[in-house]
Amino acid sequence: MILNRNNKFQTACIFYMLFFSITIFAQEPADYVNPFIGTSNYGAAFPGPIAPRGMASISPFNVAGVKNTPMEKDSQWLSNPYVNENTFLTGFSQVNLSGVGCPELGVILLMPTTGNVEIDHLKYGSTYSNEVAKAAYYSVNIDKYKVKGEFTASKRVGISRFTFPKGQSNILLNLGLGLTNEEGAMIKVVSPTEIEGMRSVGSFCYNSPEDAYPVYFVAQFSKPADKFGVWKKPTKYNGVEAQWMGYNGKARMMDNTIKTVVGDSIGSYFTYKFDKQETVEVKIGISYVSIENARENLAKEVGNRSFDAIYKETYNEWNEELSKILVEGGTKDDNTIFYTALYHTLIHPNTLNDINGEYPVIKRSKIAKTKDTRYTVFSLWDTYRNVHPLMSLVYPKQQSDMIKSMLDMFDENGWLPKWELNSTETFTMVGDPASIVITDTYLRGIRDYDINKAYYAMLKGADNTENNPLRPGLKDYIKKGYLTTDNKGPVSTTQEYNISDYAISLMANEFGDKDNVKRFKERSLSYRKLFDKNLNLLRPRTANGNWYEPFDPASGANFEENVGFIEGNAWQYNFMVPHDIKGLMKLMGGEKPFSAQLQKIFDIKQFDMANEPDIANPYLFNYVKGEEYKAQDMVKKLVHEYFKNEPKGLPGNDDTGTMSAWLVYSMMGIYPISPGDPIYTITAPMFHRVTIKLDPRYYKKESIVIERQINNGGKINSIELNGKSLNTFFISHDDFVNGTKLKVIQN
Amino acid sequence: MILNRNNKFQTACIFYMLFFSITIFAQEPADYVNPFIGTSNYGAAFPGPIAPRGMASISPFNVAGVKNTPMEKDSQWLSNPYVNENTFLTGFSQVNLSGVGCPELGVILLMPTTGNVEIDHLKYGSTYSNEVAKAAYYSVNIDKYKVKGEFTASKRVGISRFTFPKGQSNILLNLGLGLTNEEGAMIKVVSPTEIEGMRSVGSFCYNSPEDAYPVYFVAQFSKPADKFGVWKKPTKYNGVEAQWMGYNGKARMMDNTIKTVVGDSIGSYFTYKFDKQETVEVKIGISYVSIENARENLAKEVGNRSFDAIYKETYNEWNEELSKILVEGGTKDDNTIFYTALYHTLIHPNTLNDINGEYPVIKRSKIAKTKDTRYTVFSLWDTYRNVHPLMSLVYPKQQSDMIKSMLDMFDENGWLPKWELNSTETFTMVGDPASIVITDTYLRGIRDYDINKAYYAMLKGADNTENNPLRPGLKDYIKKGYLTTDNKGPVSTTQEYNISDYAISLMANEFGDKDNVKRFKERSLSYRKLFDKNLNLLRPRTANGNWYEPFDPASGANFEENVGFIEGNAWQYNFMVPHDIKGLMKLMGGEKPFSAQLQKIFDIKQFDMANEPDIANPYLFNYVKGEEYKAQDMVKKLVHEYFKNEPKGLPGNDDTGTMSAWLVYSMMGIYPISPGDPIYTITAPMFHRVTIKLDPRYYKKESIVIERQINNGGKINSIELNGKSLNTFFISHDDFVNGTKLKVIQN
Incomplete structure (x- = not known):
């Protein structure tokens, strides 16, 4: 059950209680699904939502950063974006593999924060609480920011809903961080409600690097950003010219730009100034063919339909299959x-x-x-x-x-x-x-x-x-x-x-x-x-x-x-x-x-x-x-x-x-x-x-x-x-x- | 005048002799243009073709590699893609600045080679001879490969014509090398006759790195490649996982792929097997807006028209202006x-x-x-x-x-x-x-x-x-x-x-x-x-x-x-x-x-x-x-x-x-x-x-x-x-x- 200590969430809460009451009482097969099973003991399952045989999925990503013990992704051979024992969350990855033995995918990381924009995941990461995982649904409270995240997915689209407190809120899309060992991404803010791009993944089991390949995406936001931008942390240049490059190797913030940016360590930030508690939905369409197809997947599978509508649909699909x-x-x-x-x-x-x-x-x-x-x-x-x-x-x-x-x-x-x-x-x-x-x-x-x-x-x-x-x-x-x-x-x-x-x-x-x-x-x-x-x-x-x-x-x-x-x-x-x-x-x-x-x-x-x-x-x-x-x-x-x-x-x-x-x-x-x-x-x-x-x-x-x-x-x-x-x-x-x-x- | 010691070039030669005879005898203002003026003594002009106030231009690129003395681009503050005294050519850049005081642009480097594909410019570079530079036209013989390169341009499109000897020939498009100090590019082979992509440039005079921006391009080839591919040299990963990455930091060849590849050091190769001497024309449309616009610029300015037609048109435009x-x-x-x-x-x-x-x-x-x-x-x-x-x-x-x-x-x-x-x-x-x-x-x-x-x-x-x-x-x-x-x-x-x-x-x-x-x-x-x-x-x-x-x-x-x-x-x-x-x-x-x-x-x-x-x-x-x-x-x-x-x-x-x-x-x-x-x-x-x-x-x-x-x-x-x-x-x-x-x- 979803527990909300905070009465700000009351309206949403009542809705969910009604919604879940119905399904709980019915005890449909899909209601028995516990996506936490296999998220420890190297099971390599992830607790976030996915549609049956879905291309897109969302997983909380808690394997980066030394604060994550016992299972830090770069300190060992780790093949999953989420480990139940870990405690330090740095985002929500939009493509994931389940139950495999090598690190791969776990990229396109969405992360809500508040206050000033911070782009270093070691700094913006947070502990979390009140995780709820069900077929087609996952939610969690992100402690540091008092933000609630809820997630569902259709076959090719991941949908995130963030409930922000009053004040400056940010949604980061980090294309540097990832479970995969591949690097390289491209990003372009198309408008204050849309981002497009790609991320390189591949070299599964540290093999065949020449086969590394792109996953394309289009992200659409339910509310236009008050401010948006892109960041890039370039590799450090070593040469005679470095003496004139005061910016050498330093992260760059690029505000209000719609240019294409490429790099190994890049991302985008959408910033809001909220007068009161507000929710923002982010829909991310995925494709392995092109950005255009990712956009079409998003439009045709989800379009303007709400988080709740998609959740219900995918839940029903699971229930039918199960x-x-x-x-x-x-x-x-x-x-x-x-x-x-x-x-x-x-x-x-x-x-x-x-x-x-x-x-x-x-x-x-x-x-x-x-x-x-x-x-x-x-x-x-x-x-x-x-x-x-x-x-x-x-x-x-x-x-x-x-x-x-x-x-x-x-x-x-x-x-x-x-x-x-x-x-x-x-x-x-x-x-x-x-x-x-x-x-x-x-x-x-x-x-x-x-x-x-x-x-x-x-x-x-x-x-x-x-x-x-x-x-x-x-x-x-x-x-x-x-x-x-x-x-x-x-x-x-x-x-x-x-x-x-x-x-x-x-x-x-x-x-x-x-x-x-x-x-x-x-x-x-x-x-x-x-x-x-x-x-x-x-x-x-x-x-x-x-x-x-x-x-x-x-x-x-x-x-x-x-x-x-x-x-x-x-x-x-x-x-x-x-x-x-x-x-x-x-x-x-x-x-x-x-x-x-x-x-x-x-x-x-x-x-x-x-x-x-x-x-x-x-x-x-x-x-x-x-x-x-x-x-x-x-x-x-x-x-x-x-x-x-x-x-x-x-x-x-x-x-x-x-x-x-x-x-x-x-x-x-x-x-x-x-x-x-x-x-x-x-x-x-x-x-x-x-x-x-x-x-x-x-x-x-x-x-x-x-x-x-x-x-x-x-x-x-x-x-x-x-x-x-x-x-x-x-x-x-x-x-x-x-x-x-x-x-x-x-x- | 174009001098061809090789009688294989005879047909082309006769054509050019006729063509140039007419213009030389006429002594039009455009015939007086000598684009070599200002290519030494820090003049920072380039000898390659450009249309009046053109966005695209082509310059021989001879400033990379220690073999280039006195003017190696990374050993000093050098602001031009070509220096007359240098001798080691590593390609032909498709966007260039003329007469500026800081290194910028000089990217999207086209290079013809023969034999096996070699992607390291220090290895594939060559001396050159018989340079000819005129308004809207540049040609050169690339000694190492016995390839003749000819170049012209319309306002937004650079056109290269390579005459290859019999055997395996390659056309490289190197997006890593460049005069700019920015890094980062994206490339996709769309088909055996087309490549699209972008290259990051910017930080002019080592300033404002956050303003670095993309130049987009579409390259179309007159003959379909027998084999094509993309290369990438990734940055070297330092971490526990490096022990499993036998490919760590090594260049990767990706044959016959149409996937999008991003990175700091990437490029594409088109390979041909010729039974006899053959020419290939490469038309590269440029845009600072998008790949689509680069493609449209190419289609509408040049389309299927020949190198010679475009050369004549741009020559005439110069002549009219001058x-x-x-x-x-x-x-x-x-x-x-x-x-x-x-x-x-x-x-x-x-x-x-x-x-x-x-x-x-x-x-x-x-x-x-x-x-x-x-x-x-x-x-x-x-x-x-x-x-x-x-x-x-x-x-x-x-x-x-x-x-x-x-x-x-x-x-x-x-x-x-x-x-x-x-x-x-x-x-x-x-x-x-x-x-x-x-x-x-x-x-x-x-x-x-x-x-x-x-x-x-x-x-x-x-x-x-x-x-x-x-x-x-x-x-x-x-x-x-x-x-x-x-x-x-x-x-x-x-x-x-x-x-x-x-x-x-x-x-x-x-x-x-x-x-x-x-x-x-x-x-x-x-x-x-x-x-x-x-x-x-x-x-x-x-x-x-x-x-x-x-x-x-x-x-x-x-x-x-x-x-x-x-x-x-x-x-x-x-x-x-x-x-x-x-x-x-x-x-x-x-x-x-x-x-x-x-x-x-x-x-x-x-x-x-x-x-x-x-x-x-x-x-x-x-x-x-x-x-x-x-x-x-x-x-x-x-x-x-x-x-x-x-x-x-x-x-x-x-x-x-x-x-x-x-x-x-x-x-x-x-x-x-x-x-x-x-x-x-x-x-x-x-x-x-x-x-x-x-x-x-x-x-x-x-x-x-x-x-x-x-x-x-x-x-x-x-x-x-x-x-x-x-x-x-x-x-x-x-x-x-x-x-x-x-x-x-x-x-």
């Missing part, structure tokens, strides 16, 4: 973590195209136009595991447009995406996950795109050994079955290629392309050559085929670099062959040793809930007849241990919704155990009833219900589909979506 | 230095408005629109002395538009201009010269502007003692009659204010404003309080009224700083009271001591031909009956000593045409001896006949002829106006322009 899954029988916290997780899966991939359809193609060699949605921010190494299968089930139109976006990238770039970010290919992480996502989507029945092109693209990435940016080390892989220690993360990469190749073999099967079915099926099992029977672990081999020595399976935990594995160690990658669990079981000597090894990982605390390679592990007990209860217990335990209704309520980096998707599935009692292969494995749902509404454009049934029947709360006794026992803990996607009710009966 | 004065009976060198000087007076003030009439108002608080021409680059401390009187005589419409521009500045800014540069007021130098220029223009009969506003503006500058940016020290001046040594250059400034006040008294007379006639007449004589009878010199007084001690009259020569005077010393300022020469004579004790003192300045070598305070001195002998021959001799001597048909052919800085105007007048045999007061004094013309065509919009007579009759080559015997003896060496502007022939008869 209502695609209705849960019953959970506690308030259960509902909160569930819907917040679902909310997190609806942030990335996000919209890249402007409202007129324009977007920059990969590497920005031209501007293209789409009639659908062009999506961006494909963290595919993470999301292929569960996010995209979830989208295919619940939001198939979005998933279809994501596939179309990926295929458009292939047209633009010659390659499917790997880790695409605002039309740059960051080549972060390893593997060739696009093939898995496409196959998975296709086999779940989402097929309204050019599958011939997709298959061609998959094969190109899988077979092309020359200048293949997707699959480094492919020659070795094809020849030897594995990457050697001459490559980065050779075991992990081999496993990733295996999973992709398995997906390709499934797709080849759809095409009746028998040779490739066989070839890629075989390729998908080559990880077996890295299985060290003595250790029951996968282990790197050197170029001459020998085991890599010395080998410490535990090395590589906590993102420590190691030979063999990427972001993990031999324990965490031990079971990451989801397409060949039975083969792995055989390698290990059968069900018992398999089960023992799986259990051991948990027991010796090598299981990492916070990173992707082993997140399916708890479900693998379902492959061992009679031990399925271990999966049920383990999933329940992990959910309760790592997912909470609090800022630390994610196990770590959300990885653009992958951790959240894990939770959504886990709480529903199903999990897409083998990405690419459309099957689910089943554990105990955490709600009495879950109703998934199906999109009639893609599915025959209106909805599918997962129902839990608990007798004594024990292990699952039977699973019924439409009243008929399944006799297995696995169900195909087809059977699932063409059923009506999946009933899980616990002893 | 033909306003026809000279007969001079040597080729006489004609050359005369027409080149006239050419130099037609460069600044130059056009600021775009072709659609838009221009930025002073300080850029908005964009305004004019139906006339908005002029800029008013170096009024220099130009009030002779440039504007010359414009009133020969180009009265231009002079009228200049007055309108100055009055518009008053409307925009509240003050008349002092040293206006591209809508920034640089406040360089001292005095309040705008009043003199307006009065001078008005009294010469050019009156189609709002003289009431002008008079109001003049009085405001002259009387307002609070926050008056034009007249610092005004309180002292009004109270004591002079500025004290508490102010900068108190004697010089007092003299300047005196001259302005005299002009105001003349204007007050026009208004019948008797009080002000008297008041300002009295004020104009206050310099007398600084006259030290013992020294026969003006001398600074301290705040308590005492002479400043110790006083060395010689201190302050050669721009040395000194107490009392600005850019000069007591000798050089000794006679700078053009409105009260008779009063000064009285102070000195009559004609004899006056003449002796005047002669002494020349004899002890304190006369400075290269700076404004004393440039009227030679003419002052005309005030001494019987010594007028000294003026004749001295002027002749100075013309021959300082003005030559060679790069060193100006006495020093041209001061936006002031030195050149001095020459034009001196060669015609008349000089506007008292700015503001429309009289000329007369010496011996250096041509047999000079015909000045008068503008029928302002003058009754079609033309006025100055004729020389030399009997034995001795001193002037008599001067006749329309056959009637004048009996004086002075003539009013009215009598002059309403006569038909001024005949100067020498013994």
Whole structure:
């Protein structure tokens, strides 16, 4: 609830109380969203408003300045604009990434102040209080200035409303400060109610600086500034002429100017003299194409409509999306973590195209136009595991447009995406996950795109050994079955290629392309050559085929670099062959040793809930007849241990919704155990009833219900589909979506 | 003539030979222009093409890099993009100032290269040969690449034509390098034939950095690039994160991108693969308003027309302007230095408005629109002395538009201009010269502007003692009659204010404003309080009224700083009271001591031909009956000593045409001896006949002829106006322009 100690806010307060009363009493899915979840413990979520898959978003920015402990952005590898424990606010960034592992975006910082204009964020920053975060809404009191900030957003426009006390008030737009490590901006005050400009961002994960790119914006103010201007702090010149430059390296204030200013450290100030408390709304349209498009996005999405109107609209949009899954029988916290997780899966991939359809193609060699949605921010190494299968089930139109976006990238770039970010290919992480996502989507029945092109693209990435940016080390892989220690993360990469190749073999099967079915099926099992029977672990081999020595399976935990594995160690990658669990079981000597090894990982605390390679592990007990209860217990335990209704309520980096998707599935009692292969494995749902509404454009049934029947709360006794026992803990996607009710009966 | 050793150029060569043959045989005034004059000896002229009063111009840029001795731009105070003695060329700048005393503009550098793209100007720079410079045309061979560059310009568009050999060729557009000390630029490759962007310039004379401003451009290429891209060299980041930034501080190449890039050190490259020798034309439109306007300027002024068509058009424009004065009976060198000087007076003030009439108002608080021409680059401390009187005589419409521009500045800014540069007021130098220029223009009969506003503006500058940016020290001046040594250059400034006040008294007379006639007449004589009878010199007084001690009259020569005077010393300022020469004579004790003192300045070598305070001195002998021959001799001597048909052919800085105007007048045999007061004094013309065509919009007579009759080559015997003896060496502007022939008869 919004608490206002100050009776000056009374009018606004009454309005909000009425407004929220209605929604609170209704307890709609969107009301359960708690955007603070994941804003601590490296979750990398931000608490500010965003529309579903929005291009624009607003985050309080509290990671700059030494006053911000524990998490100052420049003192470490920090990937989020906001950390819940920090206390020093220096603005509100207008474009942000959620749940990523590298610093990026977090730029175009709006900041209200009072009194004289101060442009140094270390000086104008403030503590803050009374934060409120909800779906599509965030508000906060900025202590130093007694200013209240409220924020909402449409898809491409962020809207800020500042309530200022009487006196001189200022709204700063700082284009120097930012989370990104890129520098460079341009700004122009168009009129006393409008600013336009751009900010350079890029070099995601400190890579590919040549791909740094602009984000354009237009900011419109509801009240004309009494005074406006631009500042610039130039770099210091060292040379003979410096003796005549009394201004060398000093910040410059440029009042009342409409000229274009560029620089690394620039900004604009709008100043007001208020006789009484006043509010100013600032609407900031965003575009990755041009200033003109940013202006058009603003005009067409928001125009003259009020903050409240836009908030209501975006809230409704969230509610509609989140209502695609209705849960019953959970506690308030259960509902909160569930819907917040679902909310997190609806942030990335996000919209890249402007409202007129324009977007920059990969590497920005031209501007293209789409009639659908062009999506961006494909963290595919993470999301292929569960996010995209979830989208295919619940939001198939979005998933279809994501596939179309990926295929458009292939047209633009010659390659499917790997880790695409605002039309740059960051080549972060390893593997060739696009093939898995496409196959998975296709086999779940989402097929309204050019599958011939997709298959061609998959094969190109899988077979092309020359200048293949997707699959480094492919020659070795094809020849030897594995990457050697001459490559980065050779075991992990081999496993990733295996999973992709398995997906390709499934797709080849759809095409009746028998040779490739066989070839890629075989390729998908080559990880077996890295299985060290003595250790029951996968282990790197050197170029001459020998085991890599010395080998410490535990090395590589906590993102420590190691030979063999990427972001993990031999324990965490031990079971990451989801397409060949039975083969792995055989390698290990059968069900018992398999089960023992799986259990051991948990027991010796090598299981990492916070990173992707082993997140399916708890479900693998379902492959061992009679031990399925271990999966049920383990999933329940992990959910309760790592997912909470609090800022630390994610196990770590959300990885653009992958951790959240894990939770959504886990709480529903199903999990897409083998990405690419459309099957689910089943554990105990955490709600009495879950109703998934199906999109009639893609599915025959209106909805599918997962129902839990608990007798004594024990292990699952039977699973019924439409009243008929399944006799297995696995169900195909087809059977699932063409059923009506999946009933899980616990002893 | 264009010399081509390479027979590959044959076709082009034949064309040019034909073309130039015609113009050479015709010996039109424009054919005499030698743009190399003033490109050495600190003349600060540039040899490249410009249209009369053009906004755009192209100069070879050879002042960067240690290889450039004697004149490297960053090792000293250097105010021109080209120095004739230098040898290392790093491009062709597209906006340039001519004959100014501070480094400014000299940006947007185009450079052709061959082979691999190299973006470091120290590496891609080259020696050059076979320079040809003419009105509206410059060409040069770039040795390192065997590329020929040819250049012409329309008013707002520079056009470059490069003839490349077979192989890989590149055209670089470097936005980092520049003569200005400002940094910051923006660039975007719009298509394989177009680039748009802006460059920050400003801080003229290392002043007013907050007024730095953008120059916008659009560059269009006649052939689409086979490959294009942008580079950026970012500033080096120092921080914890630098450890992950392998690219820290390194230049980045961004191929095939149409994204906007900003930075201090950026540029663009267009690359071609040619099977044979090929030419590429690059047209660069300029605007101080916006990129859109730059594009419109390019489209409407040049469009698809060829280099040759534009060259012909601008050549014709020059010829028409220069033909306003026809000279007969001079040597080729006489004609050359005369027409080149006239050419130099037609460069600044130059056009600021775009072709659609838009221009930025002073300080850029908005964009305004004019139906006339908005002029800029008013170096009024220099130009009030002779440039504007010359414009009133020969180009009265231009002079009228200049007055309108100055009055518009008053409307925009509240003050008349002092040293206006591209809508920034640089406040360089001292005095309040705008009043003199307006009065001078008005009294010469050019009156189609709002003289009431002008008079109001003049009085405001002259009387307002609070926050008056034009007249610092005004309180002292009004109270004591002079500025004290508490102010900068108190004697010089007092003299300047005196001259302005005299002009105001003349204007007050026009208004019948008797009080002000008297008041300002009295004020104009206050310099007398600084006259030290013992020294026969003006001398600074301290705040308590005492002479400043110790006083060395010689201190302050050669721009040395000194107490009392600005850019000069007591000798050089000794006679700078053009409105009260008779009063000064009285102070000195009559004609004899006056003449002796005047002669002494020349004899002890304190006369400075290269700076404004004393440039009227030679003419002052005309005030001494019987010594007028000294003026004749001295002027002749100075013309021959300082003005030559060679790069060193100006006495020093041209001061936006002031030195050149001095020459034009001196060669015609008349000089506007008292700015503001429309009289000329007369010496011996250096041509047999000079015909000045008068503008029928302002003058009754079609033309006025100055004729020389030399009997034995001795001193002037008599001067006749329309056959009637004048009996004086002075003539009013009215009598002059309403006569038909001024005949100067020498013994």
